[in-house]
Amino acid sequence: GYLLDCRTAADEESPQDVTVTTDGTWMRRGHSSLYGAQTVISFDTKKILDVEVLSKSCAVCSNWKARLEAGTMSQADHDAWKAGHSDRCHINTSVSSPAMATSAVRTLWSRSEELRGLRYTGYIGDGDGKGHTAVCQDKPYGDVEVTKEECVGHV
Numbered sequence: 001g002y003l004l005d006c007r008t009a010a011d012e013e014s015p016q017d018v019t020v021t022t023d024g025t026w027m028r029r030g031h032s033s034l035y036g037a038q039t040v041i042s043f044d045t046k047k048i049l050d051v052e053v054l055s056k057s058c059a060v061c062s063n064w065k066a067r068l069e070a071g072t073m074s075q076a077d078h079d080a081w082k083a084g085h086s087d088r089c090h091i092n093t094s095v096s097s098p099a100m101a102t103s104a105v106r107t108l109w110s111r112s113e114e115l116r117g118l119r120y121t122g123y124i125g126d127g128d129g130k131g132h133t134a135v136c137q138d139k140p141y142g143d144v145e146v147t148k149e150e151c152v153g154h155v
Contacts, residue, residue, distance in 0.1 A: 015113045017144075019043040019122025022108070022131060024101045033097050038104030040112075043124060049116055052104040056097070058090040105131030109140045123148045 021043055026036035034057040040049045064085075068078045095103045112118050119141045123132050125148060132148045140146075 015117050015119045017119045017121040018049075019124065019149075020049060020120045021124040022105060023126055024104065024129075026097075026100070033100065036100050036104070038101055038108060040108050040120060043122065049118065049120075050108050050112065052107050054093045054095075054100050054104055055090045056093055056100075060085065061089060061091065102130045102134045105129070106134050106138055109135045109146070110138065113141070119144060121146055125150065 019042075020040045022038060022040050024036055024038040026033040028034075035053075035055050037051055037053045039051050041047065042049055061082075064073075064078060064081055067073045068075065093100065093103060109120055112120050121141070121144060123135065123146050125132055127150045132146065135146050
């Protein structure tokens with residue numbers, strides 16, 4: 001895949017501590033985006049380590065809902081379709097738009113050891129997010145601290 005797998009046989013039992021930068025991109029500026037993605041990039045290698053894509057909308061669901069509301073399909077048909085669609089639905093979050101980046105950061109940090117064999121212990125952020133605070137509250141690595149550095153040149 002397109003994500004860097006940093007694990008080796010030696011890392012299976014002891015994860016590697018790395019410094020990363022994280023930033024997101026969202027469909028809209030402000031607090032109304034329905035879609036977004038948050039990335040974690042290695043400070044040392046400049047490689048993408050992980051990506052979390054969040055969606056609060058599904059075009060297929062919207063289409064079927066409109067058909068139901070227009071009366072062109074029955075509630076029973078809609079319910080049957082929805083039961084089969086749930087595992088393919090693009091909606092994967094219900095958090096508010098302003099909370100999407102923080103939610104994504106929490107997810108990325110929580111799975112780093114299992115998926116990558118890494119602990120993101122150095123956090124370089126852009127200064128405008130709440131991700132570091134959330135990660136520190138979650139303590140994904142137990143007593144191992146996640147330290148923060150501000151990105152001075154972030155635009």
